[in-house]
Amino acid sequence: MGHSMIYKILAKKIGDQDFKAGEIYMTPADLVFTHEVGTAGTMRVLDKIGATELYPIEMVIISDHFVPASILTHAINQKKARDFAKKYGIRNYFEIGRAGIGHQVLIEKGFIRPGEIAIATDAHATTYGALGCLGIGVGVTDMAVLLASGQYWLKYPKVLGIRLEGKLRPGVSAKDVALKLLGDLGTDNLIYWMVEFYGSGVSTLSIDSRACLCNMMSEGGVKSCLVAPDNLAMEYVSARTDKKFTPFVPDEDAYYDKYLTLDLDKVEPMVAIPDTPTNCVPRKSVSGVEIDQAFIGSCTNGRIEDLRIAAAILKGKKVHPNVRLIVSPASHEIWQQALNEGLLTIFNQSGAVVTNPTCGACIGAHGLLAPGEVCIATSNRNFKGRMGSIDAKIYLASPETVAYAALTGRI
Amino acid sequence: MSQVIKKKVVAILGDDVDTDVIFPARYLGTFDEQETANHLFEDVDPSFRNKVKNGGVVIVGKNFGCGSAREQAAxxxxxxxxxxxxxxxxxxxxxRNAINNGLLLMEFENPEDYQAFKEDNQLIVDYASGIIKNETTGREIRCLAPNKFILDIISAGGICQLIIKNQSKNGGKLCLL
Structure with a gap:
């Protein structure tokens, strides 16, 4: 039988062998990314193990979680990230105002390349699968050990192959696909699994959509996601990097531990209801729920495609009087593009708050919910207390669903 | 790691306990060991810290630690x-974070065995072989036995200790093996 993408990527990195699910393999990484929290934590562990120099791996450091710093702890961590970059001569350190949310910045600046392994101190590293790059989210100890030794212990996962067919209908987006899969499969079928997407439906999805899909699948507890890179992905990456890379697509007869076919035409708008992202239902079954806040942004849905969809709905209209709308473009490149296209003016005139690119409202760094309030967000998690009070409720949906809810005051 | 652990069940939690409730995001800036402990379940059950301060076993449902990769939860x-x-x-x-920090994790072979525990049950645990004896009820519960490399990490007390220990056989270099 043929091979999956993760098999091929690992075979290239550590030698072709009979990879077995559950077994542990030591792997290298092509790229590592740490945000300010991860950098500060990683430094602490590097000190603990007495590492004085870093293994030569391309590294990117971006402060994105709590920017600009609102409390002293965050300011101190951001200083640590800056100091770390200076101490080790990390050229790819991006100061606030010059990058945005790390996952999006890595993609748009050409750091994410097909066939490579990128490891980050953040669970949403799965996003890199949009370009056929194996993205793995880790804690700070894993990161420090990788930076000190050049090695990462990888438990080979079971692999789920999902054949995408057809094309999404108007008003349905990649977020709905992710919520549909999370709801149908649940964490029981996804924890520690690798998910690979291939088939004719892939080429109907933009890179932004693929990034959203891979990002959101993280919430099922997957090891990672990969989308088979096509011409669109190759052109996207080639326009952004001079570095050579080897893309991998699955063989026609690739072995998967489980196979699934998803007809994109049949996906309908979905919503994750409180308090887990895998608690997904069709939008129509929760229509009418009143909201206090709407949020459009995050590493899941703060891309230009998302902002265009939301702005088209909000153009010339006002956000419902009982609702606050927060819009956070995912990167400064997107922020500038949204400005050039007049999208920020539309948001501003509709009564929305447009913030700087940051994880912000998604992680409860600002835009907090008071007890009893209800929010609908394009972000990725609706756990209790995620966006403020543990007595607030969070619904997750696509930019289209959230924009309509902001206008009408209800889902 | 052959020693047997004798501890009581100090808490039983349900499914999908996420890292936001284990360790709220507003404290992400801190990595001080004792400081992380001070915020454990702060928003949902501040009394939890008292229950576990003298050690003990916590029984949990499925998908424990879901959400953020924040190491502070472990x-x-x-x-x-x-x-x-x-x-x-x-x-x-x-x-991964728990193992790297040397926190013992076990996983039921049979998910229904989650039901076989009550708070204060006295347990005798053989981690390396994956066997838990519930002395209070007399039942023996099987868990998945840890992989050899994970056992090495746990035996060393965490991955940092392992990598330091491995230095001598690798000419002073920091290596996982």
Whole structure:
């Protein structure tokens, strides 16, 4: 039988062998990314193990979680990230105002390349699968050990192959696909699994959509996601990097531990209801729920495609009087593009708050919910207390669903 | 790692306990061991820290530690005193972070065995072979036995200790093997 993408990527990195699910393999990484929290934590562990120099791996450091710093702890961590970059001569350190949310910045600046392994101190590293790059989210100890030794212990996962067919209908987006899969499969079928997407439906999805899909699948507890890179992905990456890379697509007869076919035409708008992202239902079954806040942004849905969809709905209209709308473009490149296209003016005139690119409202760094309030967000998690009070409720949906809810005051 | 652990069940939690409730995001800036423990379950059950301060086993449902890859969730449990967590399943990043920090994790072979425990049950646990004897009820529960490399990490007390220990056989270099 043929091979999956993760098999091929690992075979290239550590030698072709009979990879077995559950077994542990030591792997290298092509790229590592740490945000300010991860950098500060990683430094602490590097000190603990007495590492004085870093293994030569391309590294990117971006402060994105709590920017600009609102409390002293965050300011101190951001200083640590800056100091770390200076101490080790990390050229790819991006100061606030010059990058945005790390996952999006890595993609748009050409750091994410097909066939490579990128490891980050953040669970949403799965996003890199949009370009056929194996993205793995880790804690700070894993990161420090990788930076000190050049090695990462990888438990080979079971692999789920999902054949995408057809094309999404108007008003349905990649977020709905992710919520549909999370709801149908649940964490029981996804924890520690690798998910690979291939088939004719892939080429109907933009890179932004693929990034959203891979990002959101993280919430099922997957090891990672990969989308088979096509011409669109190759052109996207080639326009952004001079570095050579080897893309991998699955063989026609690739072995998967489980196979699934998803007809994109049949996906309908979905919503994750409180308090887990895998608690997904069709939008129509929760229509009418009143909201206090709407949020459009995050590493899941703060891309230009998302902002265009939301702005088209909000153009010339006002956000419902009982609702606050927060819009956070995912990167400064997107922020500038949204400005050039007049999208920020539309948001501003509709009564929305447009913030700087940051994880912000998604992680409860600002835009907090008071007890009893209800929010609908394009972000990725609706756990209790995620966006403020543990007595607030969070619904997750696509930019289209959230924009309509902001206008009408209800889902 | 052959020693047997004798501890009581100090808490039983349900499914999908996420890292936001284990360790709220507003404290993400801190990595001080004791400080992480101070915020364990702060928003949902501040009394939890008292229950585990003298050690003990926490029994949990499926997908424990889901959500963020924040390492402080595993650190907070360990430094608050938790000896071991036994789960139906773990979220992968929590699983890795806990092992790397030397926190003992076990996983039921049969998910229904989650029901076989009550608070204060006295347990005798053989981690390396994956067997838990519930002395209070007399039942023996099987868990998945840890992989050899994971056993090496746990025996060393965490991955940092392992990599330091391995230095001598690798000419002073920091290596996982």
């Amino acid at each position: 650190m907070a449990l360990k430094y608050a005193g938790v000896t071991m967590v036994v789960a139906v399943s773990y979220n992968r990043s929590f699983y």
